[in-house]
Amino acid sequence: MPLPAPYLRLLQAFDALPGVGPQAAGRLTQFILMGNQNGQGNNAHGNDAGSELAQAILAAGETLVMCERCYRYAMQSVCDDCAGHEQGGTLWVVENTEAQLSAENRGWRQLFVLHGLLSPVAGIGPAQLHLPQLRQRVAAEGVAELKLLLSQGVEADVTTQFIQDLLADLPVTVERLQEEPEYGTA
Ligand SMILES: [Zn+2]
Structure with a gap:
């Protein structure tokens, strides 16, 4: 089964960042998606790192x-x-x-x-x-x-x-x- 499009989009977004590369992009994608497992909204570290990252990017772009x-x-x-x-x-x-x-x-x-x-x-x-x-x-x-x-x-x-x-x-x-x-x- 091919990877779903949203997964690939996130993977490619990380891969496009300077100094990241495909392997780290894969690890980051998995880390972020752990928060979505079972709809819990929390990853293994007890916080919703994906939501926080998304909001931080939007807030920086809108206010800075x-x-x-x-x-x-x-x-x-x-x-x-x-x-x-x-x-x-x-x-x-x-x-x-x-x-x-x-x-x-x-x-x-x-x-x-x-x-x-x-x-x-x-x-x-x-x-x-x-x-x-x-x-x-x-x-x-x-x-x-x-x-x-x-x-x-x-x-x-x-x-x-x-x-x-x-x-x-x-x-x-x-x-x-x-x-x-x-x-x-x-
Ligand atoms: Zn100044």
Whole structure:
């Protein structure tokens, strides 16, 4: 008997997620469906993980936006940090939300979140990382110093080079922090 269509749909949805793969997708599908056995709505862990996951995805999609200035995830179009923002000085450019939290923990609030690195293979270009908006902000606010907090690797090197070239004609210095980030690699 072939697997029912809803099962395959869920399996394929997990398989399409980055870094999951067919085997883990199978395990996740089984884990979620355990909650539906006998119509109990509870899985072996005593909670309805499937319903919670579905609702969390919907709620995030319906309520979260990216701040139009720093691209943090926020509940409104300008986040709290940007609402009372300072301008100029130093701007930290961070790779993702993990790096954002790491930066905020150190008291660095003037941020710009890339949500990735340039990757032609994955189809991620300057527009996806909002790099034109980064240039606009640096120019408009007179940012004097840009510090990049990125993971190690070729994509981070390429992204660094691109940003340096992008801002070459502006009076701003670009420095990449060479420490190993606490948040790990992308
Ligand atoms: Zn913001």
